Amino acid sequence: MRVDLRLNAIVDPERAGGRDIAELARLCAEGGATLVQLRDKMSETRAMIDRARAIKRAIAPLGVPLVVNDRVDVALAAGADGVHVGPDDMAVEDVRRLLGPGAIIGLSIKSTAEAEAAPIDLIDYVGSGGVYVTLSKQQKNAPIGPEGLARIAAVLRRRAPKLPLAGIAGIDAGNAAEVIAAGAEGIAVISALSLAPDPRAAARTLRQIVDAMLAKRGT
Numbered sequence: 001m002r003v004d005l006r007l008n009a010i011v012d013p014e015r016a017g018g019r020d021i022a023e024l025a026r027l028c029a030e031g032g033a034t035l036v037q038l039r040d041k042m043s044e045t046r047a048m049i050d051r052a053r054a055i056k057r058a059i060a061p062l063g064v065p066l067v068v069n070d071r072v073d074v075a076l077a078a079g080a081d082g083v084h085v086g087p088d089d090m091a092v093e094d095v096r097r098l099l100g101p102g103a104i105i106g107l108s109i110k111s112t113a114e115a116e117a118a119p120i121d122l123i124d125y126v127g128s129g130g131v132y133v134t135l136s137k138q139q140k141n142a143p144i145g146p147e148g149l150a151r152i153a154a155v156l157r158r159r160a161p162k163l164p165l166a167g168i169a170g171i172d173a174g175n176a177a178e179v180i181a182a183g184a185e186g187i188a189v190i191s192a193l194s195l196a197p198d199p200r201a202a203a204r205t206l207r208q209i210v211d212a213m214l215a216k217r218g219t
Helices: 021-031 045-062 073-078 092-097 112-117 145-159 177-182 199-217
Strands: 006-009 035-038 066-069 084-086 103-109 125-129 164-170 186-187
Touching: 006 021, 006 164, 006 199, 021 035, 021 045, 021 164, 021 199, 035 045, 045 066, 045 073, 045 112, 066 073, 066 186, 073 092, 084 092, 092 103, 125 145, 145 164, 145 177, 177 186, 177 199
Parallel strands: 006 035, 006 186, 035 066, 066 084, 084 103, 103 125, 125 164, 164 186
Antiparallel strands: none
C-alpha cells in the first residue's frame, strides 16, 4: 500500500489547544493533512476508542486515513485504517497478522541500525526522528537533525526505494523544507498544527512547503 505521507497530522488530547480532538483532526484534514494519527498516552481504553471513532467519522468524508499510535486493540475496535508502532510496541509481524494485509502500518525508526533491521516488507511507511527538539513528548535521545535523517533515508532508499518516510519532532513552517531536502517524503507534525490559531491554515501552509520541495526534488 502506498501511503500519502506528505503531511501526517498527529493529534493528541493533551496538546489539542483546547479544541475537540475530532474537530482538530477535521480542520487539519481540510487544510491538507494526508494522514491523521491519534496519539493518546493517558486515556482509558474505552475513551480512546470513542475518540478514534469520532476522528474517523470526521475525516472519512475527506478521504484521509486514520492510524492509532501504539494501540492495535483500539485501532481494531474503532475501525481505524491502521496503526503506528515503535520499537517497544507490539512487533510489526504480530501487528500485520492481527490487522491483515489491507491495514496501514507505520514504524518509528531512530537510527541507521534500526533502518537496516526493519521488516520493510511488512510496513507501509516510516516515521523518523526526532529531527529537532520537541516539547510534545520526552526525548530520550538528542535530535538527529537533517543530517541524521538523511543517513536513515539513504538506508531505506537502498532497501525499499518506494517506502515513504516522514520526519518527526519539532517540525514547523520554518524548517519543514529542510526535512524534505534531507530525503523525506513528508513531515509528521503536532504542535505546529494543534497549537496554531488556525490549524486549517497552518496545515495549508505546511502542505505548500512540502509540495514545493517535492516538486523541486522531482518526486
